[in-house]
Amino acid sequence: MHKKKRKNTRNKVWPETVTHVKYRDPLNSNNIVSFKAGVDNLGSDGVFIKTDEVIVSGTDVDMKIDFNPGSHPPIFIFAEGIVLRTEKNGFAVRFTKIDVHALGECIMARLNMK
Numbered sequence: 001m002h003k004k005k006r007k008n009t010r011n012k013v014w015p016e017t018v019t020h021v022k023y024r025d026p027l028n029s030n031n032i033v034s035f036k037a038g039v040d041n042l043g044s045d046g047v048f049i050k051t052d053e054v055i056v057s058g059t060d061v062d063m064k065i066d067f068n069p070g071s072h073p074p075i076f077i078f079a080e081g082i083v084l085r086t087e088k089n090g091f092a093v094r095f096t097k098i099d100v101h102a103l104g105e106c107i108m109a110r111l112n113m114k
Contacts, residue, residue: 010043013067014110017042019049020064026056039065040090044100046081050090059083061093067110075109077102 025031037051081093
């Protein structure tokens with residue numbers, strides 16, 4: 001099996017980084033599912049979310065990525081994406097909408113925290 005190479009790199013994030021995920025249940029579009037999960041790695045084009053939740057590949061998701069929950073001022077960004085693949089410990093999302101400049105600002109703010 002030949003692995004597909006990524007265009008952009010992904011990097012591990014701070015252990016406390018979480019995301020709030022929201023999506024429409026594919027079996028019942030009137031049902032909105034939401035949960036909080038950990039973030040394993042992040043890049044400009046996607047994220048790997050650590051969770052036991054099972055989401056079908058191809059599902060559109062909305063996310064709030066919080067780099068340091070409870071910090072003042074808060075350090076978070078909103079993003080939209082599509083689930084590319086699921087694994088036993090989570091799922092990978094390719095961003096379809098994210099402000100990369102704001103993402104960079106969040107990362108810099110987190111790096112500069114004391």
